[in-house]
Amino acid sequence: MNARRPTLTATCLTGLVLAAWLAGCTVQANEQRKPHATLFIGVDASGSFKHSGYYENALTFLAHYIYGHLHELGGLEKPKALFVASVGGQNVNEPKTFHPI
Incomplete structure (x- = not known):
C-alpha cells in the first residue's frame, strides 16, 4: 500500500490544481468585456464636392454625428479614439476620394 501512496498523492494534487485552474477560467469567462x-x-x-450644394449639409450631419458619439446620445458608443482627416486634395501627393482605374 505504501507504493500507491505517492501515486494517490500526485493524483489528488493534480486534481486540485486542475479544479483551481478551471475555477479561475470560469471567473474570467463570466465578465463581459466590450471592445473599444x-x-x-x-x-x-475636393472642390467638386464643396461646390455641389451638399457640402454644408454633410458637414452639419457629421458634426451632429460626432457630437452624438462623444456624448453617447441615442445609445451611440463613446469612442476610445477619434480620427478625422480630409480626403480630396488639389495636389498630386494628397489623398484623393476616387482613384482612376
Whole structure:
C-alpha cells in the first residue's frame, strides 16, 4: 500500500490544481468585456464636392454625428479614439476620394 501512496498523492494534487485552474477560467469567462470603439472619418474636401450644394449639409450631419458619439446620445458608443482627416486634395501627393482605374 505504501507504493500507491505517492501515486494517490500526485493524483489528488493534480486534481486540485486542475479544479483551481478551471475555477479561475470560469471567473474570467463570466465578465463581459466590450471592445473599444474607434471612429475613422474622412471628409471629402475636393472642390467638386464643396461646390455641389451638399457640402454644408454633410458637414452639419457629421458634426451632429460626432457630437452624438462623444456624448453617447441615442445609445451611440463613446469612442476610445477619434480620427478625422480630409480626403480630396488639389495636389498630386494628397489623398484623393476616387482613384482612376
